[in-house]
Amino acid sequence: MTEAANTNQRARILILIPAYNEADSIRGVLEDLHAHVPEADAVVIDDGSWDETADVAESMGAIVLRLPCNLGVGGAMRTGYVYAHEKGYDVAIQFDGDGQHRADQIQQLLAGVREGGADLVIGSRALGDGEYRFPLARRIGAKLVAATAFVVIGRWISDPTSGFRAASRRMIAFFARHYPQSYLGDTVEAFVMAARHGMSLREVPARMRTAEHSSISSFRGLFHTFCICLAVLVDRIEKKFPEIPENSRRKKTTPDEQG
Amino acid sequence: MILALEMPLIRRLVPMFIALIVVVGTIEMIRRRKLREEYAVLWLAASAVLLVFAIFPQLVIYLQRLLKVNYLTIIVMACFVFLGMIVMHFATVITRQAEQIRHIAEQMAIMRQHLKELDASADAPSPPTGVENT
Numbered sequence: 198m199t200e201a202a203n204t205n206q207r208a209r210i211l212i213l214i215p216a217y218n219e220a221d222s223i224r225g226v227l228e229d230l231h232a233h234v235p236e237a238d239a240v241v242i243d244d245g246s247w248d249e250t251a252d253v254a255e256s257m258g259a260i261v262l263r264l265p266c267n268l269g270v271g272g273a274m275r276t277g278y279v280y281a282h283e284k285g286y287d288v289a290i291q292f293d294g295d296g297q298h299r300a301d302q303i304q305q306l307l308a309g310v311r312e313g314g315a316d317l318v319i320g321s322r323a324l325g326d327g328e329y330r331f332p333l334a335r336r337i338g339a340k341l342v343a344a345t346a347f348v349v350i351g352r353w354i355s356d357p358t359s360g361f362r363a364a365s366r367r368m369i370a371f372f373a374r375h376y377p378q379s380y381l382g383d384t385v386e387a388f389v390m391a392a393r394h395g396m397s398l399r400e401v402p403a404r405m406r407t408a409e410h411s412s413i414s415s416f417r418g419l420f421h422t423f424c425i426c427l428a429v430l431v432d433r434i435e436k437k438f439p440e441i442p443e444n445s446r447r448k449k450t451t452p453d454e455q456g
Numbered sequence: 457m458i459l460a461l462e463m464p465l466i467r468r469l470v471p472m473f474i475a476l477i478v479v480v481g482t483i484e485m486i487r488r489r490k491l492r493e494e495y496a497v498l499w500l501a502a503s504a505v506l507l508v509f510a511i512f513p514q515l516v517i518y519l520q521r522l523l524k525v526n527y528l529t530i531i532v533m534a535c536f537v538f539l540g541m542i543v544m545h546f547a548t549v550i551t552r553q554a555e556q557i558r559h560i561a562e563q564m565a566i567m568r569q570h571l572k573e574l575d576a577s578a579d580a581p582s583p584p585t586g587v588e589n590t
Contacts, residue, residue, distance in 0.1 A: 242565070262565040268558055276562035283566065378558065 213277030216294030275376035306363035315399035320361035325402025382425030471510035
């Protein structure tokens with residue numbers, strides 16, 4: 198599977214940080230990463246922010262990809278994967294720009310890719326000692342989403358909306374082409390798509406900081422949950438993507454015109 | 457339902473006239489490059505259908521009997537079907553273009569970063585095969 202990620206040469210690691218107006222937290226995030234995984238490169242994907250997110254990140258020595266317009270988390274994430282793919286990184290780590298994820302938890306993810314040989318490793322808040330406390334509504338929502346995903350891919354992912362993940366080389370190549378761009382639930386759709394296309398998944402326990410701004414009301418939360426479940430079910434009926442041929446571009450057929 | 461063959465002339469001429477206007481208008485738009493052929497197909501198809509019904513009004517009567525609805529209902533239904541097709545077509549076009557925009561945006565972001573790296577390495581001392589103008 199990932200023959201390039203052997204231990205004889207150090208795996209090249211890229212940390213993907215999508216950020217939209219995160220100027221306040223991005224410095225802390227990059228410091229955290231530098232302290233715990235200094236060997237990894239960090240790329241901040243600035244999703245059309247209007248604050249100084251990109252400048253702050255640049256001054257911290259991160260690679261910054263500035264999107265000319267807001268594409269949403271999914272769009273920003275795919276941009277990161279395209280970059281990782283073009284630069285030939287062995288492992289990509291998805292990491293939030295808002296400070297929710299903890300850099301000291303990255304080693305577990307990496308181990309899942311390196312030793313475990315998984316293509317997509319998901320850091321789960323539900324596994325392990327579980328000091329992370331969801332509100333009840335959120336927990337029920339997560340269970341519903343997990344159940345829907347289970348129906349589609351036949352695997353129980355305990356923390357389906359976790360955005361703290363590691364991707365192997367194979368997974369990077371896949372996500373560089375097909376990362377879901379939905380506004381909600383791109384995390385769920387991403388692993389569902391991955392599993393449907395033969396990627397191996399793995400969950401490892403991961404601690405996270407509690408997001409202090411839980412601005413979503415439980416009614417809207419319920420609605421979001423419903424949307425995500427629906428999107429996952431739609432994924433079930435979507436046609437699978439063809440195998441990725443190396444070094445070839447997608448062809449678009451245009452109706453032939455008469456001269 | 458005996459008036460099938462003695463349809464008033466005006467009833468046949470008006471749809472024919474409308475169909476012709478749509479055809480001529482569509483072709484003129486293509487000629488002026490204000491409309492691409494791929495988006496004109498539906499309009500041309502619709503005017504062709506209209507033309508067929510104008511030339512053979514018996515078809516409408518036949519449909520009327522088949523579906524057991526009256527004349528106006530058929531016209532309204534046809535309009536809805538056509539508009540629905542146009543909307544659906546636009547939706548697919550928008551979906552495709554959104555994907556293209558996304559692709560362009562991400563390539564732009566990456567190229568901008570490449571450019572910055574190139575600039576930085578050009579400013580750096582001793583480019584290996586650079587042309588020194590001392």
